[in-house]
Amino acid sequence: MGQLVQAAKITHVPSIWMSHTMEQYKGIRQFAIDGYMKLRDDAIARDVDTFVVLDTHWITNQGFHxxxxxxxxxxxxxxxxPHMLSDLEFDYPGDADLADSILTALHDRGERALGHAMPDMGMEYATLLPMHFINEGLGKRVLPIAVNQFSSIEENRRWGEAIAEGIRKSGRRVALYASGSFSHDFTPNERSVDGLNSVNGEFNRQMDLRVLDLWKQGKWVEFLDLLPDYxxxxTGECAMNDTAMLFGALGWKDYGGTIDIYTDYFGSSGTGQANISLSVPA
Ligand SMILES: [Fe+2]
Structure with a gap:
C-alpha cells in the first residue's frame, strides 16, 4: 500500500533563484530556501519515494493532466x-506507475483525466524551483500535475480525493506539494521594481494573514468555506485550484491536521507567499 507521508503549501517565486544565483540579490530569499531545507529534511526522514507537485505554472484549460x-x-x-529565472538544469526520474494509479482512480470516478509522456512534454518552474532545493542530490521521483485555470473548486476537491486514492493504491511513499501563491495580484509594471518584497494591497495582505490564522487555529471548515471567494x-494563482486539490487529498472538511510554518509569510512582486507543512492523516 502506498501512503501520503508529507503535504505542504509551498512558494516558487523566481526571486528565490535570484537570491541563489545573482550576486546583487544574494540572500534576499534565504528564508524561503531555509524553508525548503526543512521540507527536504522531513522528506528524507519520512523516506519519500515521489514528489507529486500541483504546479500552478502548468496551466491547463480543459480536463485533468x-x-x-x-x-x-x-x-x-x-x-x-526571463530576467529572473534562467539556466535551471534538471534531471529527475519520473513516476509513470504512480501516474497510472492516479489516472485509474480518476477514470473509475468518471473524470476526464490524461497522462502525457511525449518527449517534448517539459516541466514548469512551480515544480522545478522547489525541486532544485528539496530534491537536490536525492534523485527521488517527480510527478508534476497540471492545474486547470477554468475548473471549479469542487472539481479540484474531487481530483484531490482521487489523487489520494491513487497514492494509497500505489506502492509509493508520496510528498504532495501545492506549489502556488496565497494572494496573487502582481505589482503593476510601472511599480514592479519597488514591489519586489511586498504584497500588492493591504486587503490582500490582511486576507492572507487571516487565512494563515485560520490554518494555525485548525479552522479548516471556515477556510474551505471562504476559499472560493478568497x-x-x-486573484488566486491559477484560481487557488492547487490549494483545493491539496485539501481534497487531505480529506477536505474532515481534515483535522495542524501546520508548521517553515517560511513565514512574505511578499514577492506583489504576491503573498509562504512555506507551510501540513500534517498528514494517519
Ligand atoms: Fe507563480
Missing amino acids: LNAKDHHKGRFISHEL AKKC
Whole structure:
C-alpha cells in the first residue's frame, strides 16, 4: 500500500533563484530556501519515494493532466520572467506507475483525466524551483500535475480525493506539494521594481494573514468555506485550484491536521507567499 507521508503549501517565486544565483540579490530569499531545507529534511526522514507537485505554472484549460514521463531532463528558462529565472538544469526520474494509479482512480470516478509522456512534454518552474532545493542530490521521483485555470473548486476537491486514492493504491511513499501563491495580484509594471518584497494591497495582505490564522487555529471548515471567494477577490494563482486539490487529498472538511510554518509569510512582486507543512492523516 502506498501512503501520503508529507503535504505542504509551498512558494516558487523566481526571486528565490535570484537570491541563489545573482550576486546583487544574494540572500534576499534565504528564508524561503531555509524553508525548503526543512521540507527536504522531513522528506528524507519520512523516506519519500515521489514528489507529486500541483504546479500552478502548468496551466491547463480543459480536463485533468499529469506528466507521466519516466524521466525529466532539461534546462529551463521562464518565459514570463526571463530576467529572473534562467539556466535551471534538471534531471529527475519520473513516476509513470504512480501516474497510472492516479489516472485509474480518476477514470473509475468518471473524470476526464490524461497522462502525457511525449518527449517534448517539459516541466514548469512551480515544480522545478522547489525541486532544485528539496530534491537536490536525492534523485527521488517527480510527478508534476497540471492545474486547470477554468475548473471549479469542487472539481479540484474531487481530483484531490482521487489523487489520494491513487497514492494509497500505489506502492509509493508520496510528498504532495501545492506549489502556488496565497494572494496573487502582481505589482503593476510601472511599480514592479519597488514591489519586489511586498504584497500588492493591504486587503490582500490582511486576507492572507487571516487565512494563515485560520490554518494555525485548525479552522479548516471556515477556510474551505471562504476559499472560493478568497480565490476570486485575492486573484488566486491559477484560481487557488492547487490549494483545493491539496485539501481534497487531505480529506477536505474532515481534515483535522495542524501546520508548521517553515517560511513565514512574505511578499514577492506583489504576491503573498509562504512555506507551510501540513500534517498528514494517519
Ligand atoms: Fe507563480
